[in-house]
Amino acid sequence: MTNDPDIPASRRGVPPASGLAAVLLLLFATGWAANHFTAMLPALRVAERLSSAVLDGAFGVYALGLLPGLLGGGGLSDRVGRRPVVLIGATTAGSGNLIMLFTHGAAGIFVGRTVVGVGVGLAVSAGTAWAADLGGKRGTTLSGAILTIGFAAGPVVSGLLAQFLPAGPGLTVPFAVTVVLSLAVVAAAARAGAAGGVRPSPSSRGPGPMMRGAASAWRWPPRYRWRCGCSRASRSRW
Structure with missing residues (x-):
């Protein structure tokens, strides 16, 4: 089995469907890690006596962490490969929740x-691009849908745990569940060696997905599209 990045995953003997499933699981866990915090706001306000300014500020610092990853994660994954960027991003998002598992102060x-935001930005930007590499338009659509499901599932589960568990566990268990989910999915994806994690070749990149709400697309300048077309044409003659 060859690892030539110019050869599609299906021709390298790696089932694209299994690789896409791993990417979608990573995006689900990342969405969960990003948004479950919203359900914890009432419990944190009461238990830690946090002000509205502190809780509102938590969303501000999340956005500050999110932007660099969203803007640069896709380009970084073009250079070093989708897989390492997504795995590092999902691990970082889990690590941010690990910090909040042990300390609930401001x-x-x-x-x-902030750490969660950095990780989510990297995982989402590179993960949606990776899903498109593996599944084309279907991969782009699925990545947005699964990410949105993660955004929704996290607050629902964490809110139920915070509501029905005693006060102490009600604060810690939702963060613990989120951390375990993030790290378990990262470990499974790393062990599986999901397809499509190689660095995309210039001829295979084309327009890649980025965020538009959940996902949108980068538009490559005409000169890059012209080069890609020439690369494909040169290979077709041979």
Whole structure:
């Protein structure tokens, strides 16, 4: 089995469907890690006596962490490969929740949410591009849908745990579940060696997906599209 990045995954003997499933699981876990915090706001406000300013600020620092990854994660994955960027991003998002598992004060929440934002930005930007590499338009559509399901499932589960567990576990268990989910999915994807994680070749990149709400597309300048067309034409003659 060859690892030539110019050869599609299906021709390298790697089933694209299994690789796409791994990417979608990573995006699901990332969406969960990003958004489950919203359900924890009432419990944190009461238990830690946090002000509205602190809780609102947690969303501000999350956005500050999110932007660099969203803007640069796709380009970084073009250079070093989708797989390492997505795995690092999902692990980072889980690590941010790990910080908040052990400290619920203002400082811990600010640091944790910033780290979560950085990880989510990397995982989402590179993960949606990876899904498109493996599944084309279907991969792009599925990545947005699964990411949105993760965004929704996280708050629902964490909210139920916070509501029905005693006060102490009600604060810690939702963060623990999120951390375990993130790290378990990362470990499974890393062990599986999901398809499509190689660095995309210039001829295979084309327009790649980025965020538009859940996912949208980068538009490559005409000169890059012209080069890609020439590359494909040169191979077709042979």
